[in-house]
Amino acid sequence: MSASPNRPSRLFTFSWKNFLISAGILACAVVLCMLLSMADSRDGFASPIFVLAVLLISRFTDGYLFGLIASVLGVIGVNFIFTYPYWAFNFKITGYPLTFLTLLMVSVITSTLTTQAKQQEQLRVENEKEKMRANLLRSVSHDIRTPLTSIMGATSTILENPGLTQDEQRELLEDAHDEAQWLIRVVENLLSITRISDTQTAQITKEPEAAEEVLGEAVRKFRKRFQQIKVTVEAPDTLLLVPMDPILIEQVLSNLMENAAIHGETTTQVRVSVQKEGAFACFSVWNDGQHIPARELPTLFDGTIKHSDTAPGDGKRNMGLGLSVCMAIVGAHGGTMEAKNLDVGVEFTFRLPLSEEEFDEHP
Structure with a gap:
């Protein structure tokens, strides 16, 4: 229940990265429309270009905020700059409400689909992490148990049998030493893979x-x-x-x-x-x-x-x-x-x- 109120805020969060992406795409759309207007005096080309701009902004930004803003700015830009009379608003143009609704629907649908796709990818990554952690726990639990048993057995034998010869004690200590080295390698591997797998903090x-x-x-x-x-x-x-x-x-x-x-x-x-x-x-x-x-x-x-x-x-x-x-x-x-x-x-x-x-x- 506590996660629900936070979800809308995440979907409509402002970030400078998203702002710059949106501004860059809209600027490219405006420049392209101006170039086309210089080459062709007919109107009508601006709408599909701004629809494409809205699609791109919705795809490459997070959430809905900038896709919605782009749809509104796109409709305003088409009306004010690229539709006769130029550099003036004319809300009586035939089909204007339909253009506005089309851009708005495209923005919302694309933003929804891309946001859901990103969320599904995030879930997939999290599932992979959990799977890897489970494999690690299974591997480590097995790899640690046997060397520890050997170390305990070797040291217990030495402590409980003071009559062992020096060569026998040395052999048991060497076995314990080898098992301890193996444990060190297991721990080093565990620390390394944990560091690598934590993509939020690992560098x-x-x-x-x-x-x-x-x-x-x-x-x-x-x-x-x-x-x-x-x-x-x-x-x-x-x-x-x-x-x-x-x-x-x-x-x-x-x-x-x-x-x-x-x-x-x-x-x-x-x-x-x-x-x-x-x-x-x-x-x-x-x-x-x-x-x-x-x-x-x-x-x-x-x-x-x-x-x-x-x-x-x-x-x-x-x-x-x-x-x-x-x-x-x-x-x-x-x-x-x-x-x-x-x-x-x-x-x-x-x-x-x-x-x-x-x-x-x-x-």
């Missing part, structure tokens, strides 16, 4: 960064953790500057390499590369591990991979959260991402625009 700060340096930092951290896997790096000879948030893109690369090591199961090699492809920088992460099941490829990046498809009791088998984080970060940079099985191994590829203009034009 991606992008600066031109050397792609090779970001790639090298991610590889350095990966090698420290997965020393048994051979990593090769391929980068162009010339410096490639890419507008990005380097911390977030480094996280994307880290997630992809860790997925290759953990979920590839038989992975012994990882190749990370970056190259320029037209107006984009193309990053790729290849591994020689097992293929991704074909049924999982369509939902690979949306966090909906079912835990029933993974090894029982293995909290690290779900890669949905990490990959949904990657997709969210790349999408926030205006880029695209894909994964495919090759004859040998799996390759993940994402592309980032090389200019701010391309990012701004991205839907």
